[in-house]
Amino acid sequence: MQASTEPARNLRADILVVDDNPANIELLVAILGSHGYRCRVANSGARALAAARADIPDLVMLDIAMPGIDGYEVCRQLKADAATQAVPVIFLSALNGVIDKVQAFTAGGADYIGKPFQLEEVIVRVENQVRVSRMQREVEQRNAELARVNAELLEATRSLEAGNARLRKLSESDGLTGVANRRLFDGSLLDAWSAAVRAHRQIALILIDIDQCKEYNDAGGHLAGDDDLKRVAQAMESESSMAGALVARYGGEEFSVLLPDPASTDVRALAEALRARVEFEALPHRRSVVAAVVTVSVGLAVMAPTAAHEPALLIDAADQALYRAKAAGRNRVSI
Ligand SMILES: [Mg+2]
Known part of the structure; x- marks a missing residue:
């Protein structure tokens, strides 16, 4: 798939992997790392929030069942923070648990992956979210650039109009007395x-x-x-x-x-x-x-x-x- 044909692009994607189970983290880091992704890890909801705020990742892979702050709550808090709200979140379901899809999407999740992890599925879903998120960022940057260019054009138009008005007044008034010529x-x-x-x-x-x-x-x-x-x-x-x-x-x-x-x-x-x-x-x-x-x-x-x-x-x-x-x-x- 495309995922394996674009390893160079993946190098720049920074993924925060969050799971309270060290074996799950190890497996995901191995899969993602072999496809060129840079991974950071967190073993609790609190650490995940701190890591995401300290350095905003391109994607968060988030275990749902964790002691303390669970995955749904971590996702809600990421979405409530302007700095992290655009970061896509992929939920990881519990090994034998059924993922609550409604709660996952309501909390702001972009996708979910069931355990046990299928290598191909993980890569395809991750690649998909990274691509969507990059496109969104490009659109936002282009919109911001367009808004800036628009503002410059507006300003230029205004000063041109002011200049024209001055010229018109000059060309229509008598230089000595100031009344109409x-x-x-x-x-x-x-x-x-x-x-x-x-x-x-x-x-x-x-x-x-x-x-x-x-x-x-x-x-x-x-x-x-x-x-x-x-x-x-x-x-x-x-x-x-x-x-x-x-x-x-x-x-x-x-x-x-x-x-x-x-x-x-x-x-x-x-x-x-x-x-x-x-x-x-x-x-x-x-x-x-x-x-x-x-x-x-x-x-x-x-x-x-x-x-x-x-x-x-x-x-x-x-x-x-x-x-x-x-x-x-x-x-x-x-x-
Ligand atoms: Mg867990």
Whole structure:
């Protein structure tokens, strides 16, 4: 049988032989040893438990009838201990006794062998249990390895997603002011336009331009201008922080506030609030002919888009309103 053709593999299997009868131990050790198994022996239940816990064997061959702790109890204790519960147990029946098979399997036994021992039977049953136990261990190791690889993949996916989210945010925000950039604005306007066409609702756009920014930069230097662009951008973002409004840097000194669904918003009041908020910030503007502080002109357009038109129509309307606000003396809202 296979048992005798694989002696090299058996060398690594460590069998704990437990029997209170020295003759039985001698016989089993001789049989197993001649087939390449490494054997340890114990002549009582207590010694068997101590030996199994000290060095976990690949298999336990366990006599049932022993003084003190009997074989069933030894088996129950091995199965109750996480360290030894996977070790297969083969019960050895008493010479003239009938093995209680129900009790043997209930206690956690894997198999049983009746005395007197038949050499072939002992080897086949032992080989079988060692093979099953090895396969189980391999499956457990592979499962553990799979779980580890899965966890690594999950972690890699998470950090990739976080990286992508960071990149997306970077690619969609204005480097100087931190609000949305033109690219995100263009995409959002297109989306909002299509959604409004489908839902037959209005869409609003506010364009804001800092008054006489060129003069401001010429007077204060570009860095100071950058600082104030940031302040203006933040002021507008906090002023239009209601759900759905997108503040973007539209151009050099120009900002946009897109309201994809302005039904519940008083957009005129918002446009005026944006203008007032910038004035309230009181950023010094020495060369402005409008005021001593930085001010903005605001153009507002509200439209019910149709599929026949392009979003550029809304931008044009807001731009014309902005032009009128400038022409009318700046620091004001035009609709
Ligand atoms: Mg006995």
